Amino acid sequence: MKKYTDTGKKDTRSGFGDGLTELGKKNKDVVALCADLTGSLKMDEFKENNPERFFQIGIAEANMIGIAAGLTIGGKIPFTGTFANFSTGRVYDQIRQSVAYSGKNVKICASHAGLTLGEDGATHQILEDIGLMKMLPGMTVINTCDYNQTKAATIAIADYEGPVYLRFGRPKVANFTSADQNFQIGKAVQLQEGTDVTIIATGHLVWEALQAAETLNENGITADVINIHTIKPLDDQAILKSVKKTGCVVTAEEHNFLGGLGESVARLLSTQYPAPQEFIATQDTFGESGTPEQLMDKYGLNASAIVSAVEKVIARK
Amino acid sequence: MADYKALEDLVVQVRRDILRQVHKVNSGHPGGSLGCTEFFVALYNELMERNENFTMDGFGEDLFFLSNGHISPVFYSVLARAGYFPVEELNTFRLLNSRLQGHPTTHEGLPGVRIASGSLGQGISVSIGAALAKKLNKDKHLIYTLCGDGELQEGQNWEAIMYAAGNNVDNLIVTVDLNGQQIDGSTNNVLPMGNLKAKFEAFGWDVMDIEKGNDLKSIVDGMKKAKEKTGNGKPICVLLHTVMGNGVDFMMHTHDWHGKAPNDEQLENALAQNPVTLGDY
Numbered sequence: 001m002k003k004y005t006d007t008g009k010k011d012t013r014s015g016f017g018d019g020l021t022e023l024g025k026k027n028k029d030v031v032a033l034c035a036d037l038t039g040s041l042k043m044d045e046f047k048e049n050n051p052e053r054f055f056q057i058g059i060a061e062a063n064m065i066g067i068a069a070g071l072t073i074g075g076k077i078p079f080t081g082t083f084a085n086f087s088t089g090r091v092y093d094q095i096r097q098s099v100a101y102s103g104k105n106v107k108i109c110a111s112h113a114g115l116t117l118g119e120d121g122a123t124h125q126i127l128e129d130i131g132l133m134k135m136l137p138g139m140t141v142i143n144t145c146d147y148n149q150t151k152a153a154t155i156a157i158a159d160y161e162g163p164v165y166l167r168f169g170r171p172k173v174a175n176f177t178s179a180d181q182n183f184q185i186g187k188a189v190q191l192q193e194g195t196d197v198t199i200i201a202t203g204h205l206v207w208e209a210l211q212a213a214e215t216l217n218e219n220g221i222t223a224d225v226i227n228i229h230t231i232k233p234l235d236d237q238a239i240l241k242s243v244k245k246t247g248c249v250v251t252a253e254e255h256n257f258l259g260g261l262g263e264s265v266a267r268l269l270s271t272q273y274p275a276p277q278e279f280i281a282t283q284d285t286f287g288e289s290g291t292p293e294q295l296m297d298k299y300g301l302n303a304s305a306i307v308s309a310v311e312k313v314i315a316r317k
Numbered sequence: 318m319a320d321y322k323a324l325e326d327l328v329v330q331v332r333r334d335i336l337r338q339v340h341k342v343n344s345g346h347p348g349g350s351l352g353c354t355e356f357f358v359a360l361y362n363e364l365m366e367r368n369e370n371f372t373m374d375g376f377g378e379d380l381f382f383l384s385n386g387h388i389s390p391v392f393y394s395v396l397a398r399a400g401y402f403p404v405e406e407l408n409t410f411r412l413l414n415s416r417l418q419g420h421p422t423t424h425e426g427l428p429g430v431r432i433a434s435g436s437l438g439q440g441i442s443v444s445i446g447a448a449l450a451k452k453l454n455k456d457k458h459l460i461y462t463l464c465g466d467g468e469l470q471e472g473q474n475w476e477a478i479m480y481a482a483g484n485n486v487d488n489l490i491v492t493v494d495l496n497g498q499q500i501d502g503s504t505n506n507v508l509p510m511g512n513l514k515a516k517f518e519a520f521g522w523d524v525m526d527i528e529k530g531n532d533l534k535s536i537v538d539g540m541k542k543a544k545e546k547t548g549n550g551k552p553i554c555v556l557l558h559t560v561m562g563n564g565v566d567f568m569m570h571t572h573d574w575h576g577k578a579p580n581d582e583q584l585e586n587a588l589a590q591n592p593v594t595l596g597d598y
Contacts, residue, residue: 031453053453055449055484058476058480058483060473060476062438062439062442062472062473063442063445063473063476064442065442066439066440066441066442066443066445066446067442067443067445067446067449067477067480068446069442069443069446070382070432070442070443070444070447070448070449070450071447071449071450072446072450073373073374073375073431073443073447074375074450074451074454074456075376075450076450076453078446094439094442094473096436097433097435097436098432098442101422101424102422102432102433103424
């Protein structure tokens, strides 16, 4: 097994902030907009370095999306920053018409996604955003797993022409991907090689999938572990190649099982290579207050839940 | 001095284009289109500084954004007759595989359109973004926007109105088509909006009225005054007092023709009131 080391817990949102700071230095067309959450989104350094290219919009997300769309007309590359809930559901029609349908080069960057937002509770813990965004024609949907990958993704999406939804989170989590990784939109990352089961994970669940694979390995089960940072466009070939080898799959995400990564994988497999699948995801429910760890445990989004799902799916082969 | 005879001829021809577009497909929005015909003709032919070739970024030229996208018939006619695409293409309005979608969009690549609109309330925000890009690019040209009065019931407008004043977006002229009508009736009956001038002023905008919003000379003179007001730290709002359905007697002063096409007989009557000037497409 490959060994992955947590080089020190860091939040993915800091990866976004640091990536944005770097973009500020190297790409003069990059501009940033924030709806009164500059500190939470770690956009302070970009703001300080580039005051003329930073737009404080206030608590007015609909206006932020519209202004971002307008800024592209004139060659700017706008990065909007707010919580995932306010980045998607609150402004769905604005994104749909002014960004996606209009084909505008806006990067919608969303922090505090999912249950790990923690104590603020369900009003802020969106578990539907991947589904909302992936249904928009032309929208690229990315959910990164750690600090390094979020930073790399932030920098990479500036060079891609078209609307992007970049999803990341609040808590400090394991930082284990390479600091100098070459982030390729739409390209799956194979983290472990195995033959008994495929575990496809995104976001915070990728580290949990690696932990699960270690436990499984101790029990004589080898797992292919695939990090799907880009949910749309999905890396069909990587998934099919793995499932043809293992014959079953567990998908894992911090999102509702309706509309998430798991459904995208199920759609692919049902049309190309039907195989048993288990879903690690929330079960059509809202979240609640609690610490991130408590919530991930209660809603079954951690390594031990993945191990159970693997045992179940292998039995269904 | 503007050639008002030529502009007037164009107005009459654009009215014919509007009526013929919506009649052919028995759908579309003639009332608001007719009410804004003089404004569009003046804007594109007398007021805006426009480049010969259309580019999405529009560097070095004034830009226009239509927020109330349902008045696409007048937008399409004026764009076509200003040379953005062949006037014959007006024949394809609302047809399958057309670039002239029911509401304007960039999706099919129609020259002259820079944003999709139709879902209301988004145009001022987009215009602010384009105005900020102009400032970053050190481009002195202006952003013109048109929105409906009923459209101002959408809350996003007021986010945008607050932002533009608070951030001195002074290269922006937003015109409100003040016809007092919306789909369900008069704006006063559907949702009274009170004193729009006072509202915009309270938000920090420089507001002016064009009382005769269907009179070419009043529009040209008024909009030139509005242009002079730009660059002074405040966004500009022009309240354009128009008559819905202007130029076709049975369509005037009513919301009935907001989203309804004339039948054959009504078309004949309407066209007779507006005899051919430049030639039909």
